[in-house]
Amino acid sequence: MQGLHLTADLYDCAGDAALLTDADRLAERCRALTLASGLTLVDEKWHRFPDWNGQPGGVTGMILLAESHLAIHTWPERGGVTLDVYVCNFTADNSHKAIALMQGLEDAFAPRRVQRERLLRGQADGPTATGELILEHLTPQAAYGFRFPERILSQRTRYQHLELLRSNELGLTLRLDGQYMTSEADEFFYHEAMAHPAAITHEAPRRALIIGGGDGGLAEELLKHPTIERIVLAELDDEVVAVARRHLGSIHRGALDDPRVQVHVGDGAAFVAQTAERFDLVFLDLTDPETPAGPLYTEAFFRQVQQVLAPGGAVVLHLGAPFFEKDQVRELSARLARVFPCLRAYGLYVPLYGAYWALAVASDTLDPKGLDAATVEQRLRARGIANLQYYNAEIHGALFALPNFYRALLP
Structure with missing residues (x-):
């Protein structure tokens, strides 16, 4: 079972058009390429689908190899082909033969665009890793x-x-x-870094609004500040909260049922538009801008949030990965800067997110970058905040020390 598995999705094929619709011609070409690559043909099966809506039917075929298989499917109406070549390397390394066969097939179809995947299958002594790999x-x-x-x-x-x-x-x-x-293992990177820089800068945060955050991890961090009297957690999806209550107690540590926390199930934007309440801190703990949460990253919504902030308040949100999402970080920070006089971007590596991650505190007056380490340490002690796994007095300043490539994205 040890071997190499190659797949390719071919788009806009400009080669011999008959290969997309003629099963005999396609089979002949595949046999020739298989033998030319040095692989051993054992058996084969080919099927041409009937015409449909005036369009010619495609072909599905398979060649069984002594080394494993070749599978092919054509979509003539789209000029598309999917290829699948797998070879076993148990007694000899057949990888170069699989690569040669795949290259020959690609050349025959002459696609204008190709998506390729390469997977090493099996290990000589059994699996070295268990479980489903999720990318x-x-x-x-x-x-x-x-x-x-x-x-x-x-x-x-x-x-x-x-x-x-x-x-x-x-x-x-x-x-x-x-x-x-x-x-459970890495939540402290994100939740501590989102909660504490703004909360520790505020002299006495009493009311906080979290939009999103249904896992309860951010609420749990904010409750460590003894001045907090009320947190409204506005989560759109009640099933996220239900799953967190049942399974993620090690993340929220009971915060979702703390009397100071009101879980409001519904649209966070609607809550902001309708509330007469004013908050010292607002956190946009949302999915990414390309998701249905997109309208909550607009300049118009930032202005709505500004209206529900108490004097000296701030909004905190994540901007994305500045190395991989340059345009997104640039645009979101520009929108924030058009609304809030004081924008302080910061960043940290989050293991679960696979990258250095950008966040921001935006306010009319609150400036977390202006808080020195001694003051942060004094406030942490005065508030009895201990046993944090990421945030501390030195980290506070380090979060706002930005690499040049990130600075270049900011207004």
Whole structure:
């Protein structure tokens, strides 16, 4: 079972058009390329689909190899082909033969665009890693991922696809619509860095609004500040809160049921538009701008948030990954700067997000960058905030010390 698995998706094929519709001609070409690559043909099966809506039918075929297989499917109406070549390397390394076969097939179809994938299958002495490898893309060309031996939940809520996974490294991990949200092992990176820089800068934060944040991790960090009297957590999806209550107690530590926390299930933008309440701190703990949360990243919404801030208040949000999402970070920071006189961007590496991550505190007057380490230390002690895993007095200043490539994106 040890071997190399290659796939290719071909688009806008400009080669011999008959290869997309003529099963005999396609089979002949595949046989010739298979033998030319040095692979051993054992058997084969080909099927041409009937014409449909005036369009010629495509062809599906497979060649069984002594080394494994070649599978091919054509879509003539789209000029598309999918290819799948797998070879076993148990007794000899056949990788170069698989690569030669795949290249020959691509040359025959002459696609204008190609998407290729390469997977090493099996290990000589059994698996070195267990579980499902789940990738998340930072860009169409860059991805990262983790293996999860156990899938606890996979369900469709009214708003999104919710997954709960478990691994030894990350513990329970929440995903929404294919994006990593939080994990038991690393949640402190994001939640402490989002909560404490603005909260410790404010002399006595009493009321906070969290839009999103249904896992409760951010609320749990804010409750460490003894002046906090009230937190409104406006979460659109009640099933996120329900799953957090059942499974993610190690992240929220009871914050979702703390009497100081009001869980408001509904549209966060509607809550901001309708409330007469004023908040010392507002946190936009949202999914990314390309998701349905997109309207909450607009300049118009930032102006609405500004209206619900008490004097000296601030809004905190994440901007994305400044290396991989330059345009997004540049645009979001520019929108914030058009609304708030004081914009302080900061950043940290978040393991679950696979990159150095950008956040910002925006305010009319609150300036966390102006707070020195001695004052941060004094306030942490006065408020009895201890046992943090990421944030401390020295880290406070370091968060706002930005690399030049990140600075260049800011207004």
